[in-house]
Amino acid sequence: MNINPILNIDSYKASHYLQYPPQTEYVSSYLESRGGKYADGVFFGLQIFLKQYLCQPITAANIDEAESILTAHGLPFCRENWTYILNKHQGYFPLRIQAVPEGYIIPTQNVLCQVINTDPMCGWLTSYIETALLRAIWYPTTVATISWHCRQVIYKYLLETADNTDGIDFKLHDFGARGVSSTESAAIGGLAHLVNFKGTDTVPALVLAQSIYGESMAGFSIPAAEHSTMTAWGQSREKEAYENMIDTFGGKGKAVAVVSDSYDLWHAIDHIWGELLHDKVTNNQGTIVIRPDSGDPVRTSLEAIERLMDKFGYHINSKGYRQLPDYIRLIQGDGINAESLGHILKTLKNNKISAENIAFGMGGSLLQKMNRDTMRFAMKASYACVAGQWRDVFKDPVTDSGKRSKRGRLALIKTETGYNTIRQEDLKPDQQDELTVVFENGQLTKAWSLETIRRRAQGVIDF
Structure with a gap:
């Protein structure tokens, strides 16, 4: 401006x-x-x-x-x-x-x-x-400080419940571009978050990082579904919508995120992902990231991971916590702030679930609130x-x-x-x-x- x-x-x-x-x-x-x-x-x-x-x-x-x-x-x-x-x-x-x-x-x-x-x-x-x-x-x-304190919380739970902390740079993803007051705010706030993490959907922050701080690529993202791209298939073809995401964006070493609560999250996890597409998920050679987008974030995260474990199994890691196979993960991006993020991780720990199973997306609470x-x-x-x-x-x-x-x-x-x-x-x-x-x-x-x-x-x- x-x-x-x-x-x-x-x-x-x-x-x-x-x-x-x-x-x-x-x-x-x-x-x-x-x-x-x-x-x-x-x-x-x-x-x-x-x-x-x-x-x-x-x-x-x-x-x-x-x-x-x-x-x-x-x-x-x-x-x-x-x-x-x-x-x-x-x-x-x-x-x-x-x-x-x-x-x-x-x-x-x-x-x-x-x-x-x-x-x-x-x-x-x-x-x-x-x-x-x-x-x-x-x-x-202030944005960098909020993001940094979130990193400390995530790091703490990874230390306690995961085999390592290697993935921490991508454990908090910036979803905040649409929730701020201006493009300039998105760029500045989004870049402040990238001081602590490398996951973002706020593209203006990448441009600002290049021009001001000489960083050729400050953050990364993956192909991800929104509700419209899923519901456009119609409820009766929800399975085909998910399958298309795997066929189009999946593959060895690749990750794709699929919002799965357009109709019934539990049906989607138990029946579509866990049965109809089970073999496709396990043989994908990449990672399918399931995204809930409604409900109480603490209860929803816990139940979603438990249901995924029922369908895809788990192993006990070196810290004694349950961990999903590498090909399936969860990202909770609805209702996330510094407090709820901590509550989710504490609840998972109390249920012997590793923090490795989940990543977070934060929007308005990261860049605007x-x-x-x-x-x-x-x-x-x-x-x-x-x-x-x-x-x-x-x-x-x-x-x-x-x-x-x-x-x-x-x-x-x-x-x-x-x-x-x-x-x-x-x-x-x-x-x-x-x-x-x-x-x-x-x-x-x-x-x-x-x-x-x-x-x-x-x-x-x-x-």
Whole structure:
């Protein structure tokens, strides 16, 4: 989406240049998750915003458009400020942005990103970009965090009930493209999920991964049925609809998913899959993935797997849990969120069924069912230079201590007990500031690959 950078704001930002103390030269702001649902989060997505928006200069046409819209909107507009940036900085924002490397797992209530203007004539600019910058970070970071926590749950149950964890990258599939508010949200949120997994049906995320993170193919999918392609055959030919899926997409080493609850899931499993197509499934040399799409997700998953075991058998794995033959699996994609996913896996374990038997699809709960308050994201000014004198800037509302903000220029250090935010001047010679400059005066100064980000999120490397 092409948007005028000057207009990528909340309305009230347009009047703020008149509200700072006279001779305000520099303003430093930071961004953090103040808490919320998760104790820690996966930092991700800033590189998208920097490449797509801040690395693009403003133009004279942008200034003309912004003046026309904002003045008609009832707000002041300082043409001189923007003309100065256009002429002095060739339209690039004179800002320095520091951030933790993408993919880092950082506890909440720590600085994640810090911004300061580099030109004393532009002290107003730091907070001017708050709306766009905060949105660019809170959404992908929240999605990546939800996905990461789901991965931890799945990994736990695989460790406890499966022979190995080799298939974890494909245990949570992104079904969320149709459930988000825009194509851009699908791309950004879908890519955030791909930090932790490699299964997705959100194609815009693949395109974004190529253009921003240099990943030629970030995720994978398989041929899969929807209800219309099954019900178009008619109820009396349900068996033929399923058979066509095997004939068309099956074969050695291949996987195909077939939604099977269009009429009667239990009839489909017991009679069609388990009897009429039994030999075709067992001789397919690939994997048929049965997909329920209705009912209580916990009870449905358990009963479906039990019925599949009745028809196709099972073996006891090295951990003592029942496992279906490799040619048949289940994917539960209806009613899945971080909580129900855990309930399903716990129920399966309690019934001596391995987590290896099931994969999950998550839609709205992965890409849409969250907001800025899920992790209580905020961006606040913390330090300012006025007439050559630096001063702490902070808020400390008596009505809500949880909104107390930090003071000064900040640094993030890693200690034996974890990460900790300190004032920059308190940084000791033997301590490293984990915040690194990623953008300065219109130029991207650090660019991470998706492969590197994935390895960080999985704890494989730490740099």
